């Protein structure tokens with residue numbers, strides 16, 4: 067029977083591993099790639115998507131086109147049973163659990179993020195990992211410009227026009243450069259925004275940015291970004307974040323409605339569920355890319371911790387999480403699986419970086435190629451040429467080239483095809499003293515306190531209204547407020563502030579009413595409150611009739 071090789075993940079590691087396996091085995095093995103989307107994402111181009119210099123569809127390639135002869139399964143990997151050599155996925159519209167058997171398993175699922183050590187960042191930061199993240203960021207930046215153009219409130223305008231990127235690695239630097247370029251090139255369409263009102267900043271905890279590059283290039287990058295009006299704060303981390311502010315570890319409070327976090331790499335939940343021991347948040351493999359102790363299992367790419375020499379212990383002794391390495395690891399894993407199947411000894415992974423490239427926006431870049439440092443326009447040109455050549459599929463390359471050429475000629479599109487509103491159910495983080503809502507504000511949701519405490523202030527029901535006497539109530543974890551919206555109230559009667567730093571769960575009115583209608587325990591809980599006010603919740607009749 068043909069050997070069955072299942073590759074988890076269709077990114078740089080998985081996609082190139084599958085291609086290399088096909089070359090190694092021809093038709094003699096069944097190769098299957100399982101990926102959450104039916105496309106491959108060229109992550110180095112995501113900042114360009116966010117900055118609007120290329121269309122989202124051009125940073126991706128359909129896996130079915132680029133993986134001819136390989137079975138592609140669009141499904142979500144849930145778990146792996148290493149004893150039975152079976153992967154369980156959820157697939158199809160019904161998300162049915164399906165088991166897939168393997169002889170060899172290649173894990174190339176990439177990494178996720180974890181912001182849990184920085185309160186509020188998970189709730190309020192935008193990410194830069196997926197195509198959707200890049201689209202969302204572009205839409206969000208345009209939304210801030212639209213808002214700043216019309217608002218009458220100076221504080222709101224200042225927050226809307228302050229853009230903060232956290233993390234001075236490749237993705238943070240490229241994102242901040244592209245974002246600034248898009249804003250600069252759009253401002254002439256927003257006459258109410260003076261360029262001096264725009265503040266773009268990059269925050270990095272380390273004493274320098276682009277830690278993987280020679281210092282000379284990082285210094286050039288800082289100089290270029292600062293000349294283009296980007297503030298760079300080194301030695302500065304994030305303490306906490308809300309939807310209006312970012313507090314740094316240096317104690318600065320920045321009013322900003324845009325926080326892009328490119329930090330906090332962490333193992334994906336699916337990788338954690340596998341039960342493999344993790345080191346530095348990644349799956350440790352041996353130099354042959356085998357996962358020790360589990361037969362027929364290999365790992366590569368960002369999710370794997372790959373030693374580059376025996377006795378590796380320092381950070382530099384391990385393969386960095388880059389596309390450049392993932393592509394080389396993919397070739398090695400395919401050769402090693404082929405060797406193993408043929409009864410030969412696999413070989414250790416060995417690769418020395420050929421260099422590093424970063425685009426800084428405004429047609430400038432930095433490059434270290436074969437040990438030579440290049441800056442400015444030539445580096446930017448090398449960056450673009452290199453990634454153009456790497457893009458899978460001639461069609462995608464042509465489309466990206468056309469996009470880039472058009473981008474040089476005119477303004478960037480400001481069309482917001484999709485507006486990413488607030489999700490109907492969301493966590494919001496507030497700092498002590500923050501206003502949650504004021505009496506008179508529009509009723510927008512129902513709130514439950516998860517951690518911390520809030521203080522509600524309302525007219526004292528015992529006193530005459532004209533006396534202006536107020537009462538206050540402290541609401542802690544498990545408590546809730548804002549229920550009046552069930553009554554159809556469109557304006558708030560109370561003022562609520564965060565008494566302590568707190569996390570609350572907010573549910574929009576529509577969802578609240580749906581729950582009240584469909585979930586009897588939920589409805590019963592609120593029924594006394596409603597009866598007190600002479601109002602029946604939807605669905606109450608059915609309940610009475612039971």
Ligand SMILES: Cc1cc2nc3c(=O)[nH]c(=O)nc-3n(C[C@H](O)[C@H](O)[C@H](O)COP(=O)(O)OP(=O)(O)OC[C@H]3O[C@@H](n4cnc5c(N)ncnc54)[C@H](O)[C@@H]3O)c2cc1C
Nearest residue numbers: 075077078079102109143175176237367368387388389390
């Ligand atoms: C914004 C940005 C810019 C970058 N720029 C550069 C650069 O200039 N140069 C460079 O060398 N590197 C760069 N990188 C890093 C590079 O993209 C990664 O190192 C590379 O993508 C790692 O490949 P991978 O296969 O391990 O993971 P990925 O490419 O992330 O692929 C993982 C795949 O697994 C899929 N997946 C995850 N979980 C599941 C699941 N449960 N079920 C099904 N599928 C799942 C994902 O959808 C994805 O398709 C950049 C990264 C980012 C985010």
